[in-house]
Amino acid sequence: MKITSEITKNSLIVRLEGELDHHSAAEVREKIDQTIGTSERKNLIFSFQGVSFMDSAGIGVVMGRYNKMKEMGGIVIVSECNDYAKRILEMSGIFTIAPYCDTVEQAMKICSETWSHEE
Amino acid sequence: MKITSEITKNSLIVRLEGELDHHSAAEVREKIDQTIGTSERKNLIFSFQGVSFMDSAGIGVVMGRYNKMKEMGGIVIVSECNDYAKRILEMSGIFTIAPYCDTVEQAMKICSETWSHEE
Amino acid sequence: MKYKNEIKIQFPSHSENEAFSRTAVAAFAAQLDPTVEELTEIKTAISEAVSNAIIHAYDEAQNGIVTVEVKSTEDRKIVMIVSDEGIGIGDIEKAKEPLYTSKAGEERSGMGFTVMESFTDRLEITSKPGEGTKVTMIKQLDLLV
């Protein structure tokens, strides 16, 4: 699984590429948590655009990151899922706490608004 | 396996697409032999360009068509193989009786020369 | 049921075999010429069941054996059976509940059985604590008209 991260003013953007299952989730978790630590950003935006396969392990990855960011007073936004990944994430109700946006740009807008509001 | 055939003045061109193994060879054989019958051409040119997988069943397909065309006084030319298909066909020595050309165009030229010569 | 074709796959409970098992099953299912959507659903259902055997049945120890059997019928049904000889499930009804997981600390979501149910037409679980679990899923593919 390929994991690329980008740090913007208000958020950490994590783009996943490849197959996300229980096996790859371990590595994804570890790498993202490392980046969260060094990035010093409160908000996390996922892009699932490159995810060619995902099972319920993907829910755990989002859920775990949500718990981490919440502790720091930040939010998690999920974006750019294909239909299957979206269907699986939707089943779990995760979008009620980590909202879904069609694009990373929309997600960034929400993060900057949240940020300004907090200031 | 997809089989496309084209009839030119001097030859029948057969283009194969997909995986050529013992399973698909049965269908390939049948379809080509039908086309040989209706096309009334003496020379057969194979294009293996679209062949994504081939094992030794491919040798049998060429060998069998060679025997058929020879009976009718014609020839078989093999063309446009990827490295693996070529390596397997080469092992069998089949190119000594059904020569190899890089392109269909070169093969057509040989067929038309053979034809003129016979007239 | 009479089967048109069937395969059996066995492998040790290494998590890297999750990807192997769903690709192998997809290669078999391809014989029925399924839609891309059906193939994704089959791969996902298999991935859930195989992951469960690796994570729960054998508790991530790599020395358990996972068996996957897949059968196809003339009327385009795919029967998938994933079995293990692991710890088994005490309360199957509870295990099937959405969001129930016995491994919350490891970021399991408790949605595995819910996904399997949603992506196939029938899910059957038989299990004996201490002896193992057998998950049977049946999926009816679209009839080609």
Add this chain to the structure above:
Amino acid sequence: MKYKNEIKIQFPSHSENEAFSRTAVAAFAAQLDPTVEELTEIKTAISEAVSNAIIHAYDEAQNGIVTVEVKSTEDRKIVMIVSDEGIGIGDIEKAKEPLYTSKAGEERSGMGFTVMESFTDRLEITSKPGEGTKVTMIKQLDLLV
């Protein structure tokens, strides 16, 4: 030999399972991150051995069982074992000769074993007429340097 991982696949001797078996083995071999060339050689070698079981061992009857076992080692060897319980081979040395085939009428080229030998590092055949045949191939993948 100690194995890093291993899988076992079983299926009836339908010729459509030739494609299934090589795709499944490729999915397993992918764990060792082989080159495209190595993967093609593995698929071809498996395809030859499985086709032989279907064509020769069971004489194209669809009710034989073909077993494929594949194992990987820490030092990047792939061991492939294809076995059947078919008619067996009387003269193994003759069977291995390039261009020798017992089924020339069906457009078999007699090059199956030659291809297996050329695409792997070691080929071993054991067989008992009336009991079956076991073909073992070992391929050393490039060491990543």
